[in-house]
Amino acid sequence: MDSLETPNSRQKENTNPQEEEGKKQQEKVNRFWSLRYAMAIMIHVCNLIMSAEYSSLSIAIIAMVNHTGQSNQSNVSTQDYPGATEDRGVPVYDWSPEIQGVLLSATLYGSVITTIPSGYFAGVFGGKKIVGLSLLTSSVLNLLVPLAADYGLLYLLIVRIVQGLAQGMNYSALSAFWPKWAPPLERTQLSTIGFSGTTLGNFISVFGGGFLCEYPGWPSIFYIYGGIGCVYSILWFALVYDDPVSHPLISDKEKEYLISSTTVQVNSTSWSLPLKAMVKSLAFWAIIVSNICRYWLMSNLTTSLPTLLDNMLDLNFQKNGFLSALPLITSWVSMMLGSYIADFLLSKKILTLIRVRKLFTFLGMFFPSLFAVAVPYVDATTAIVLLILSSSMSTLCFSGFIINPLDIAPRYASFILSVGTAFMLLSGLISPIITGYFISQDATGWKNVFFLSSAINMLGMIFYLIFGRTDIQDWAKEHQLTRF
Template sequence: MDEKPTTRKGSGFCSLRYALALIMHFSNFTMITQRVSLSIAIIAMVNSTQHQDPANASTEGPVMDLLSNQSRGIKDFSTRAAVYQWSTETQGIIFSSISYGIILTLIPSGYLAGIFGAKQILGAGLLISSLLTLFTPLAADFGVILVIVIRTVQGMAQGMAWTGQFTIWAKWAPPLERSKLTSIAGSGEDVIGCVCCVLWFTVIYDDPMHHPCISVREKEHITSSVAQQSSSPRRSVPIKAMVRCLPLWAIFMGFFSHFWLCTIIITYLPTYISTVLHVNIRDSGVLSSLPFIAASSCTILGGQMADFLLSRNLLSLITVRKLFSSLGLLLPSLCAVALPFVTSSYIATIVLLILIPGTSNLCDSGFIINTLDVAPRYASFLMGISRGFGLTAGIISSTTTGFLISQDSESGWRNVFFLSAAVNMFGLIFYLIFGQAEIQSWAKERTLTRL
C-alpha cells in the first residue's frame, strides 16, 4: 500500500528541534559576544589622549589608588587603566586575526563533522573559545603578539563550533522549517559559554533517531521530511563537480559580500561611535548593542516570513532565497552609502547603524542556508567553504578599514562605506544571475541496484 507523506508538524514549538535551535542561539550569542567584546574594550585600551611609553605599549596607574576611590567614573578609570600603543593598522590586524583562525578550521571541521558527528566538535569549539576569552586581558599585558595568537586560536575554535551546525540541521530541520529553525539559532550570533557547553553535551544529539527524549510523532515528522537526503555518514566529496557548479559560486559570492560589510560593523562599530559621534565608552557600549538586538530580531522575523511564504506556496523556493538575499544586500548598502551624509544628525546616524546589521541578517533566509537546498548531503562541508569566502572578505575589509581611516578619518569612513556598498552589489547581481535552489545532480543519493 502506498503511504502519503505525513504533514504533521510534530509538537510545534514544544519540540526538541526548537529546543535545539534555542541552545544553538545561546551558543552563537556567546561566540559573537566573545568576538566583539574586544572591539568595545579597545576604545579604552588604546586611549590616544593618554601619554604612552614606548616599551611594549602599556602604562598603568597605581592599582591601590584606583581601589581606594571606587566612586570614580568610567572616564576617569579609562585614563588610569592600562593603555596600549596599538595603531589603527595594528587594531585591524587584531580584529582580523580571529577570522584567520576560523578559516583554518572551517573546511576540516565541516568535513569531520559530516563523518564523525557534529556534537563533539561543536561543543569542544565553544568550550575552547570561552576559556581563551578569559585569558585575553592577561595576554594584552604580555604584548600584542600574544593577543593575536590568542585571537587566532580562538577563531579556530569558533570555526569548529560554527561549521558543524549545518550537519545537524541537515538531519534535524524539515525543509519547510529550515529558514525558521536556522534563523532562531543564527540570531544568537549577534561569560555564559561554559554553561552552554554543559547544555550542549547533555542535551544535543547528532540526529533525532538517537535522542532518548524525542516523541514518536516528532521523530516521524522529521525523518519523513528529510527522507530524500543521504543517511550514510561516509561519502566522497565531488570536488570537481563543486568547482564547476555556478549555483555554489553564487552562494560563495553572496557570503563574500555579506561578510565584508558585517565584519566592519561588528569590529569597528564601537570605534565609529566613539570617534564620529564622540560618545564615551559607557554609552558607546550601550549604543553598540542596539544593532545586534535589531539583527537578532530581523533574523528571526525573516525566517518566519520565509517559511510562511513557502508553506503557503505563495512563492517558489528560489524566489524566496533571491528575495531575502536582495533585501539583505541592497538595504544595508543604501544605509551605508547614506551614513557619511548624516553625521551631523545623531539620531539619523544611530538609526542607520541599527538598520545595517538588522536588514543585512535577512540574508540568513537567502543564500546563507542555500547549501541545504542545493546539496544537503554536503551542507556542513560547503558551509565551511562558504564561511571561508566570507571570512576572507572580513580579513580584507578589516585591514582595509584600518588603513583607510588611518589616512583621514572623515574621507576614510566615507570610502569604507562606499566600497562596502559596491561589494554588496557585486555579490547580489552574481547571486541573482546564477543562484538556484534545486538539489544538484552530484549531490543526490545514488541508489545501487542489486540483481
C-alpha cells in the same frame, strides 16, 4: 529578480517529494514545544556564548591599555571613559594601536584555518563532538586571557590564535545538524534561531562589556563568559544529538515526522566530496560570491558606526556603547521576523522556495546598499539611523542565500557553509585595508568607502538573483536509507 509565480506554475526545481510528505504530517506534529526547536535553542545559546567570547577582547582592550588611544577595530568608544586604573586592582598595559590590532585580528586568522576542515568532518562524523570541543576549548582559553596577558604579550597572542582555531570549528560544524533536524517548511526558522545567537551574543558583549569594565574590572569579562561556556559545554555533550534517531527524549511521532521529511545522510568515513562538480556549479558560487560581497559591506558598517559616533556626536562611553549595540539587537529581531515570514510564505504556498530565497536576498542586499550610499550626505542622526537600518535589513539574507546550501546540497551543507565562511572572513580581512587606504587619502574617503562597499554588495545580489538555485544539485543527490 525573477517574476513571482502562482503555485500552479511552479518550476520543477521546487517540487520535492520529501517536502510534500512533510506538509501532510506537519499539522500532526507539535512545532514550538518540540525537540527540534529545543535543539535550535541549544544551538542559539552555543552561538551566543561563542560570539560573546569572540568579542570579549575588543571590548576589554579599551580598559586594558593605559592610555586613551583606541584601536580602530573596537566596537565601543573611549570618549570620556576613564579606563581601568591600578588603584582599582586591575592591571593595565602599554600596547600601541598596532599591537592592539594584531591581538584583535589573531582569532580571525585562526578561524580561517579551521573553518573548512571542520565543515568537512562535521559532514562525515556529525557536528556534536566538534562543536562541543570547540566550545569547551574556547571557553577554557577565555578564562586564561587575563593570566596570559600578565605573563606577556607573546603568551596572550598564542592564546588568541589557538582560541581562533577553536572558534573556527563552531559555525560550519553547527550546520551539519539541520539536514536531519530541520523539515523543509521549518528549515528557515529553525536554522535562523540557531544562527541568531551570534548576533545576540555580540549585543550582550557590547552592551554589557562596558559596565563590566567599570566594575568589577575588565578581567571579569573573560571569567564570566568563559565560565558560562565551560558549564554549557557539559550540557551540550549531555543533551545534544547529531540526529533525531539517536535522541532518547524524542517522541515517536516527531521522530517519524523528521525522518520522513528530511534528507537522511550516512555518517561514514567513506563519505566522498564531489569537489570538482561543486566548483563547476554556478549554484555553489552564487552562495560564495554573495557571502563575500555582503560581508564586505557589513564589516565596513560595523567599523564605521562607532567612528561616526565619536566624530559626529559628543557622546559619553555608556551612550556610545548603547548605540553601538543597538544595530545588533535590531538585527536579531530582523533575523527572527524574516525567518518566520519566509516559512509562512512557504507553508501557505504563497511563494515557491526559489522565490523566497531570492526575495529575501534582494531585500537583505539592495536596501543596505541604498542606505549606505546615502550616509555621507545626511546629518549625523540620520546617518546613524541609516546604518542601523542597513545592519538590520542585511540579516534578512539569512532567509535567503545564507541557508541556501541546505536546499541545494543538504548532505554537504556544512562544507559549503564553511567555504562561504572562509571567503567571508578573508573579505573581512581585506576590506579594512582598502577602507584605511581611502580614508587616508582625503576628506572624501568615507564617501568612497560607502560607494565601493555598496557596489560590491549589489554585485553579489545580482549574481545570486541570476544563478541562485534551490533544487538539489546532481552532484549532491544521494540514496536515502530507511531506518526502521
